Amino acid sequence: MFNFFKKNEPVQNKEAENKTAFQTFKDAVSKTSDALVSNILNIVSNNEKLDEFALDDIETQLIKADLGVDLAVSIVEKIKENDIKSNNIKEFLKSEFENILNSAGSNVLNFLPDKLNIYFVAGVNGAGKTTLIGKLARKFKIEGNKVLLAAGDTFRAAAEEQLDIWSKRADVDIVREDKADSASVVYRAIEKAQNEGYNVLIIDTAGRLQNKFNLIEELKKIKNVIVKKAPDAVLESILVLDANLGQNGLSQAKVFKEAIELTACALTKLDGSSKGGVIFSIAKEYSIPVKLVGIGEKIEDLKDFNKDEFIKAIFN
Numbered sequence: 512m513f514n515f516f517k518k519n520e521p522v523q524n525k526e527a528e529n530k531t532a533f534q535t536f537k538d539a540v541s542k543t544s545d546a547l548v549s550n551i552l553n554i555v556s557n558n559e560k561l562d563e564f565a566l567d568d569i570e571t572q573l574i575k576a577d578l579g580v581d582l583a584v585s586i587v588e589k590i591k592e593n594d595i596k597s598n599n600i601k602e603f604l605k606s607e608f609e610n611i612l613n614s615a616g617s618n619v620l621n622f623l624p625d626k627l628n629i630y631f632v633a634g635v636n637g638a639g640k641t642t643l644i645g646k647l648a649r650k651f652k653i654e655g656n657k658v659l660l661a662a663g664d665t666f667r668a669a670a671e672e673q674l675d676i677w678s679k680r681a682d683v684d685i686v687r688e689d690k691a692d693s694a695s696v697v698y699r700a701i702e703k704a705q706n707e708g709y710n711v712l713i714i715d716t717a718g719r720l721q722n723k724f725n726l727i728e729e730l731k732k733i734k735n736v737i738v739k740k741a742p743d744a745v746l747e748s749i750l751v752l753d754a755n756l757g758q759n760g761l762s763q764a765k766v767f768k769e770a771i772e773l774t775a776c777a778l779t780k781l782d783g784s785s786k787g788g789v790i791f792s793i794a795k796e797y798s799i800p801v802k803l804v805g806i807g808e809k810i811e812d813l814k815d816f817n818k819d820e821f822i823k824a825i826f827n
C-alpha cells in the first residue's frame with residue numbers, strides 16, 4: 512500500500528506543478544481574456560437577440576481588444592452569415608480563434624539537438640530582446656545544451672554589459688567585442704560555435720541605430736553572415752514584440768519580415784497586458800507563428816507558446 516502511494520507521488524506532484532504553471536499563465540493573460548472574451552460575452556448576455564447594435568458593439572470590442580479592424584470585421588461578418596445565435600457565440604469565437612492560430616503554422620521553436628541552432632533575435636528598442644535571450648539561454652542550458660550568446664548590439668553603450676549579466680545568470684558563454692561591427696561579432700560567434708561544438712547560438716541585436724534604414728541594413732548584413740557562414744544550421748529569425756503596443760507594434764512586423772524573413776515571433780510583457788489579442792493579427796496578417804511569450808521580468812518568466820493552452824486560458 513505504501514508503495515502504491517509512493518509510486519503515485521511524483522505524478523501528483525507533476526499535476527500540481529502543471530496546474531500552478533497554467534494558473535500563472537492564466538493570471539498573466541487575464542486582462543487579454545477580459546478584453547477578448549468576457550467583454551464580448553457580456554454584450555451577448557445583455558442582447559439575447561444579436562441585432563445590428565449588438566453586432567456593432569461586438570465589432571468595436573474586438574477592435575478594442577487589439578484584434579485589428581480587418582479581423583474584427585470579418586469575424587462579425589461570419590457571425591451574421593452563419594446566423595450564430597447568442598448562446599453559441601462562445602464556441603464560435605473559440606473555434607475561429609483556433610483556426611486563425613492554426614493558419615500561421617507550428618508554434619514549436621525549431622530545434623535539432625545534434626545541429627547548430629541559431630536564434631537571431633530582432634525588434635525595436637525596449638521590446639525585450641535581451642531579456643528574452645537571457646531567459647531562452649537558461650531554458651536551453653537547463654535542457655542540457657551547450658549555449659553561446661553573441662553580443663550583436665554594438666550600438667548602445669551598455670548593451671553588451673547587459674547581455675553579459677544575463678549570460679552569467681544563465682551560466683552560458685558569450686562572445687562580445689566592444690566597439691566592433693555587429694556582423695563581425697556574429698561571424699566570430701558562429702566560428703566559435705562551430706569549432707567548439709556549441710549547439711545553440713543566440714544573437715542579440717540593436718533596437719535602435721542612427722535611423723531605421725541603418726538598423727534594417729545591419730540586420731540584413733547579419734542575416735547574410737549567418738546564411739553564408741552556417742548554411743547547415745537550423746535558423747529561427749525571431750521578431751520580439753512588446754504586447755503592450757498591440758496593433759501599434761504590427762507595422763514593425765512588416766518591416767522586419769521584409770528585411771530578414773521572420774520565422775517566429777516572441778511576444779513579451781504579456782503579463783498584465785490587455786492587448787494579447789494582437790497574437791491573432793500576427794498570425795492572420797503576417798502568417799508568423801508566436802512561439803515564445805514573456806510573462807515577467809525574471810529569468811524563469813518565459814513560456815513556449817501553446818495554442819491550446821492560450822485558448823483555454825482566455826476562455827475558461
Ligand SMILES: Nc1nc2c(ncn2[C@@H]2O[C@H](COP(=O)(O)OP(=O)(O)OP(=O)(O)O)[C@@H](O)[C@H]2O)c(=O)[nH]1
Pocket residue numbers: 634635636637638639640641642643664667670717718719779780781782804805806807808812
Ligand atoms: N513585465 C515584463 N517586462 C519585461 C518582459 N520582458 C522584458 N521586460 C522588461 O522590458 C524592458 C526592456 O527589456 P530589454 O530586454 O532591455 O529590451 P531590448 O529589446 O533588449 O531593448 P534595447 O536593447 O534597448 O533594444 C526591461 O525593463 C525588461 O525588464 C516581460 O515579459 N514582462
Ligand SMILES: [Mg+2]
Pocket residue numbers: 640641642664670715716718
Ligand atoms: Mg537589448
